[in-house]
Amino acid sequence: MGLLSNAAALLGKEVRTEFRSRELLSTTIVFVLIVVVLFSFTFDPTANESHRFGPGLLWLAFLFAASLMLQPCFLREQVNDTLSALRLAVSDPFAIFLAKIGANTLFLLLTELLMLPVFAALFNVSFRGQVSGILLTFFLGSLGISVAGTALAAISAQARMRELLLPLLLLPLLAPILVASTEVTVSLMGPEPFMQWKGIGFLAVFDVVFLTALWLFGEYLLEE
C-alpha cells in the first residue's frame, strides 16, 4: 500500500475512533467556549475594541484548544503500544503523521467553525460576506497548528514530563501562526474588510516548510 492509501486508512481510523468516543472534540469545544465567554466577560469590549482585539483573543483561544487537543494525539497510541503496530504495518512512517495532521486539522476546524457564531454574538462582530476568506484563514492557520503541533506531540510523548512539555514547546513555536492569522482575521473583520494576502502567503509557507521538515525527519520522531 502506498503512502496516501495508508494515510487515508489511518485517517479513517482516527475519525471513526473520535466520533465514537467524542472525548477529544467535546472536551475541546467546551474548553474553547469557556475561554471565549471568559474573555468576553473580562474585557466587555466595545464594537471598536472587538474589531481590534477580538481576532487575537479568538486565535489565542484556538491555540489553547490546540494544545489540549494535540496532547493525546500520540499518548493514546502508547496505551496499547499501537504506535509500534502502526510502524510495523505502514510502508512509510510519514503516513502516520499525515493521518494525525489530517485528523487534528479536521477536529480543530470543526471546533473553530462551531465557535465562530458564539464569538460573533459575544463580541458583536459580523463575518457576513467574508466567509470564504475566514474559511481559508482558518484552514491554513489550523493546518499550521496541526503540522507543528503533531511533530511536537510526537516528541513530547516520549519525554518524561510529557503533559507539561507540549504547551511549553507549542505556544512559542506557534507565535508566528498566531500573529499572521490574527492580522488576516482583523483585516477581514474591519469596517472595510479586505483579504490580506501577505498574511495568507505567510501561513501557506509556514505550513509547507513544517510539512516538508516532517516528511524529511518525521521517521526519527517515532523511534524509541
Place this chain on the structure above:
Amino acid sequence: MAAAAEPSIGLRFEKVDKRYGAVYALRNLTLAIAPGECVALAGRNGSGKTTLLRIASCLTRPTRGTLSFSGVTENQNPRAGFVAHAAMVYDELTAEENLLFFAKLLGVADRRRLVHELLCEVGLAERKDSLVRTFSRGMRQRVAIARALLANPSLLLFDEPATGLDPEATSWLTGQLRELRDSGCTIVMSLHGESQVARLATRAVRLDAGSVVADTRSGATFQSVFTFAGA
C-alpha cells in the same frame, strides 16, 4: 492460515549493545538465527529478551552493533509479525475492525475473508463486533496473535505469547506455531519457564544481563535453559 509460503528470514545480531541511559539492556550480544529456526528465549526479568525482540522487529535501533537479515527476497515483505506484552490493538475498535484496519495497512488481499477465518480460528467470531475495550487479557492476546498473522509473515516474534491464554487457547496457539514452524517460518519467542509452547522450540537461548549465557539445540541442556530461567 499457518502457511509461510514465502522463504524464511534469518537474523544475525553482531556485537549488539542497547543502552537506556546508563543501563545496558543488551551488552555485546552476538546471535545468529538461521531461516526456519524456532528459537525460545529464556531468562530472568530484565535479562534483555524483550529488547532483543524489539530490535529484531526493527522497532528499536541498537546503540552499537548491527542486525542483519538474510534470505529476504526482492518481492518479500521483510516485516515481522510481532506479539508483544501490550496487545497493540485499539480499545475503541471492535476485534473485526482492528483486524480489518491492520490488514488494510498491510495491503492484504481478500482481507474480509482472511479476517473472518482468523477470528474463527482464535475463537472470537462470536465477539467480533465487541469493542476490544470489553475484552479480557486472554481475548486481547488472541486478537494480537491474529493481527500478527495477518500478513502471513516469514518472521514471527512473540514476547511471552501464552500470557493470559486459557488452556484451550494455549493448545490452539501451540498447534498454530507448530504449523508455522513446520512450514519454515522463522520464530523467535521469549518464554518464562518450560511450557507447552516451549516444547516447539528447536533451539533454546538463555540471556542474562543482556548477553547470551546458554545456547542449545537439543539434549538434556535444552530443558535446563528454562529450569534455570524460571528459578
